[in-house]
Amino acid sequence: DTGVSQDPRHKITKRGQNVTFRCDPISEHNRLYWYRQTLGQGPEFLTYFQNEAQLEKSRLLSDRFSAERPKGSFSTLEIQRTEQGDSAMYLCASSRGHGREDYNEQFFGPGTRLTVL
Amino acid sequence: DQQVKQNSPSLSVQEGRISILNCDYTNSMFDYFLWYKKYPAEGPTFLISISSIKDKNEDGRFTVFLNKSAKHLSLHIVPSQPGDSAVYFCASNAGGTSYGKLTFGQGTILTVHP
Numbered sequence: 001d002t003g004v005s006q007d008p009r010h011k012i013t014k015r016g017q018n019v020t021f022r023c024d025p026i027s028e029h030n031r032l033y034w035y036r037q038t039l040g041q042g043p044e045f046l047t048y049f050q051n052e053a054q055l056e057k058s059r060l061l062s063d064r065f066s067a068e069r070p071k072g073s074f075s076t077l078e079i080q081r082t083e084q085g086d087s088a089m090y091l092c093a094s095s096r097g098h099g100r101e102d103y104n105e106q107f108f109g110p111g112t113r114l115t116v117l
Numbered sequence: 118d119q120q121v122k123q124n125s126p127s128l129s130v131q132e133g134r135i136s137i138l139n140c141d142y143t144n145s146m147f148d149y150f151l152w153y154k155k156y157p158a159e160g161p162t163f164l165i166s167i168s169s170i171k172d173k174n175e176d177g178r179f180t181v182f183l184n185k186s187a188k189h190l191s192l193h194i195v196p197s198q199p200g201d202s203a204v205y206f207c208a209s210n211a212g213g214t215s216y217g218k219l220t221f222g223q224g225t226i227l228t229v230h231p
Contacts, residue, residue: 004160109160
């Protein structure tokens with residue numbers, strides 16, 4: 001198992017376009033998280049899934065953002081009508097879901113860097 | 118509202134000496150604390166954690182101290198090695214339905230000089 005993977009690693013788009021990112025978690029992990037990180041800041045929580053169920057969404061996640069995890073394995077994060085303020089690193093993480101320590105020990109992917117022109 | 122703060126953007130230490138990274142939090146509901154390390158072009162990796170029922174947790178060269186009354190935690194690295202040079206994030210978590218929802222600080226860039 002090679003860890004959490006994210007695709008693409010970099011995405012440049014024009015304002016107003018839609019973009020979709022993919023995350024493949026560690027196979028036995030049933031929890032999957034999305035975070036956003038801007039320059040000079042730590043990751044900010046966006047949303048998380050337990051298997052295919054989306055359990056919590058941050059208020060940072062406007063209605064232009066949607067995330068899915070249809071079969072409880074990989075996840076996608078879509079941003080519609082992108083804005084320049086959406087430029088950031090989008091990080092995916094996964095964890096086991098058997099207790100507090102497991103939930104918090106999250107394994108992060110390398111991220112997708114989005115640039116909106 | 119920055120609930121987790123790392124007030125030192127950077128720290129420079131000589132190899133073999135102690136590195137002390139600090140973190141403050143404001144949310145009294147936080148009861149679980151973690152440190153993550155991040156190298157360039159990689160995602161953060163988990164380093165060490167501590168529950169609020171403890172005031173110290175050790176793992177090899179890494180020790181985390183928690184002062185609940187001051188809402189302060191620190192990470193000690195002894196002895197520091199050049200390979201420890203990275204960005205260090207502290208993170209916190211409240212209980213209940215927020216399990217797994219981590220709130221991160223801004224990060225501290227640690228540079229260990231040979």
